[in-house]
Amino acid sequence: QVHLVESGGGVVQPGTSLRLSCAASGFTFTTNAMNWVRQAPGRGLEWLTVISNNGNYKYYADSVMGRFTVSRDNSKNTVYLQMNSLRSEDTAIYYCGRDRDSNSPEYIQNWGQGTLVTVSS
Amino acid sequence: SYELTQPPSVSVSPGRTARITCSGDELPNKYAYWYQKRTGQAPVLLIYEDTKRPSGIPERFSGSTSGTMATLTISGAQVDDEADYYCYSTDRSGNHGVFGTGTKVIV
Numbered sequence A: 001q002v003h004l005v006e007s008g009g010g011v012v013q014p015g016t017s018l019r020l021s022c023a024a025s026g027f028t029f030t031t032n033a034m035n036w037v038r039q040a041p042g043r044g045l046e047w048l049t050v051i052s053n054n055g056n057y058k059y060y061a062d063s064v065m066g067r068f069t070v071s072r073d074n075s076k077n078t079v080y081l082q083m084n085s086l087r088s089e090d091t092a093i094y095y096c097g098r099d100r101d102s103n104s105p106e107y108i109q110n111w112g113q114g115t116l117v118t119v120s121s
Numbered sequence B: 001s002y003e004l005t006q007p008p009s010v011s012v013s014p015g016r017t018a019r020i021t022c023s024g025d026e027l028p029n030k031y032a033y034w035y036q037k038r039t040g041q042a043p044v045l046l047i048y049e050d051t052k053r054p055s056g057i058p059e060r061f062s063g064s065t066s067g068t069m070a071t072l073t074i075s076g077a078q079v080d081d082e083a084d085y086y087c088y089s090t091d092r093s094g095n096h097g098v099f100g101t102g103t104k105v106i107v
Helices: none
Strands: A003-007 A010-012 A018-025 A034-039 A045-051 A058-060 A068-073 A078-083 A092-099 A108-111 A115-119 B009-011 B018-023 B033-037 B044-047 B061-066 B069-074 B083-090 B097-099 B103-106
Touching (some): A018 A034, A018 A092, A034 A068, A034 A078, A034 B097, A045 A068, A045 A078, A045 A092, A058 A068, B044 B061, B069 B083
Parallel strands (some): A010 A115, B009 B103
Antiparallel strands (some): A034 A045, A034 A092, A045 A058, A092 A108, B018 B069, B033 B044, B061 B069, B083 B097
C-alpha cells in the first residue's frame, strides 16, 4: 500500500526558510516522479513542482520559481521542498504526490495527508 | 501561464445529475483528470485520461471531453458528494501541472 508522509511544516516568519520532507513507502520509489501541491486557506489546489524519478528533471510553477527547490534522496525514499524567502501568501497545506509518470507531470496517483505551513510575524 | 477554468459552484438536488465543466485551450491535446477534495482530506482521483474511472470510484462519476472542454458528470448525486472538485491537466510543454479553479458542488 502506497504511503506518503509529509513533515517539516510549522509557523515561520516572513523572509525565512523551511524545508519540507515527504517519506514514501509501499512502492518502488525510483519508478515515479514526485510532485508538490499546496492549498492556501479558502483557495484552490495549486501545483508547485515536480521532480523526475532520477532527479534529473525539475519543473516549477511561476509562483515559486527561484524561491522553492525540489530534491529527492532515492536512498531514503524521500522528496524534499526547500522554501526560501517565505511570504504570507505561502501559508498553505503542502501535499506531496506520487506521479503516474517517471519524468514529467502526468497526474498524481497517490497523495500524502499534507503538512501545514504558516508564514506570519 | 496556462489556466483551466471551472464554475465556482454547482447546485444539484439529490438524485439528479450535476455537470462540472473545465475549459482549457490545451484540452484537445492533453488529458483531463478530476479530483474530489474534502476539507481536511487529501484529494481523491475520480477520473483519469478524460473518461477512465479508477477502481473503487462509484459508477455515478463519469468524464467526457469535447474540444477545449472537459466535463465531470455526477449521475444521481448523493448528499455525500458535497465537496470541491478540481480538474487537472498539463500545459503545452507537458512540464507543468495545472489545476482548475475548482467547483463547489452543493447537494
